[in-house]
Amino acid sequence: MTSKNFRVLPGFRLTLGYTLLYLSLIVLIPLACVFVETSTLSWEQFWHIVTAPRALASYRLSFGASFLAALTNVFFGILVAWVLVRYEFSGRKIVDALVDMPFALPTAVAGITLTALYAPNGWIGHLLAPLGVKVAFTQLGVFIALTFIGLPFIVRTVQPVLENLDPEIEEAAASLGASRWQTFRRVILPPLYPAVLTGFSMAFARALGEYGSVVFIAGNMPGKTEITPLLIITKLEQFDYAGATALAVVMLVGSFAILLAVNLLQWRNSRHLAQV
């Protein structure tokens, strides 16, 4: 009984073994194929593929539109979370449940729906057409689709933090003479930063890889409205496996770099807070 390895509950070896086996078969080994396949390319070949003008244009669109969409969602996500947590209004519970709709609605459905809405004869498109604003089949359309996809992330990360915020600090701020806006900026917002950052990075990473909702609305013109995932599929359809894989490596490294950067930032933040 003194053995440190004694366990009352059974099944440790069985469940851990099965977990590792299944993880390797479904996720790790297939993912490793990407790097094995790229290693068949020389460095010059790899560089030539990933810096081709068409590829560069697709990164600009994918990273740029994803960034702007995630930023839009930061602003509106905080607003929606605030309204859902702080205010009572009829239909609040239904609205709260429907915020997750982009998670539950398949991307292809979102894609054709947004395209139909924003096409020049669609419900929203025909209102924008007289103003000279074109959404469907432009870069703006890509932005709209990515905003839709990322909408729940920030609401859902900010909401619990806002719910658990101690009302006393707000009362203290008010009694010390702070206006409501000052209290919001200086007292309420700072504790939300880590959650906002997490939500932002999740929305950004999700938007980078998004395919289904974008292909329908983008119009997919090479160099203009072609996102990187679509370029990967185009290369695959031409049986250019090495080319597709090289672009996939760029995307994987890009999204892992974002997640890593955000984690480092969080870590520095929490250390900073600990020192104070």
Next chain:
Amino acid sequence: MGDTTTFFRAARHEPYRRATAESPRVRRLLIIGALLFLGIFLFVPLVSVFAEALHKGLGYYLHTFRNPMTLNAIELTFIVAGISVPLNCVFGVAAAWAIAKFDFRGKNLLVTLIDLPFSVSPVIAGLIYVLLFGAPGPLWPWLSEHNIKIIFAVPGIVNDTTFVTFPFVARELIPLMEAQGRTEEEAARVLGASGWQTFWRVTLPNIKWGLLYGVILCNARAMGEFGAVSVVSGHIRGQTNTIPLQIEILYNDYNTTGAFALASLLAFLGLVTLALRTWIERKKTAALHAAEMDLTA
């Protein structure tokens, strides 16, 4: 002096308001702003799916489901989800048991790796299976010699769907089982229950709502996955098209109403998923509340 008169006037006309609440006007403005944003980005698209689907009347709507290709796609979707979801469900329970009930080195790394499929683009998820089982892969000579088709066939679609929905159940169960600890299971063991008895009688009743929640999310994604499946399916009509792929085909064939009719099926599934989610969430908090009452009694 002027200050005091305005002060009293304000006090007379404005109702009592806490120092930590916004004025009614600001509140109304914020609610309208939030609802306007959600309206344009969520409600209008949701309503328009059903409006477009019923655009040509209920008769036409029902007629679109008589298309054999469509029926085939629905059947294939159920088959794929019917295999992928149970696989990930068993995995999720096993992984959560190992991670939540035992201590071992590298646990955090394992949890991160389990979440990995969420940060991989669906297109890349498809690509990796093409690289593994397709023409450029190491298994291709053997597979083609034995006439086994994985890519551009149903096994590839199942594989890919399993990858994309991999973390759902595990991610739901790990925090839940960690929070519940292992005292109840240990008590059962000490009282003489076998390992399986402990699992079926103690653990499973405790995790049933979390498990159901994970399965529902997993299923919704499995039935709706588009990007990953589109890479490996090969789009053979009537054979390797799932519902989302069939929607794309109908849409590109300018059969908009047909595409939206099929899309309304998935949108309905999404709504059911959200409703079940809300219901389970309520069950979960009720169970938690009951547990707290037990402790205080």
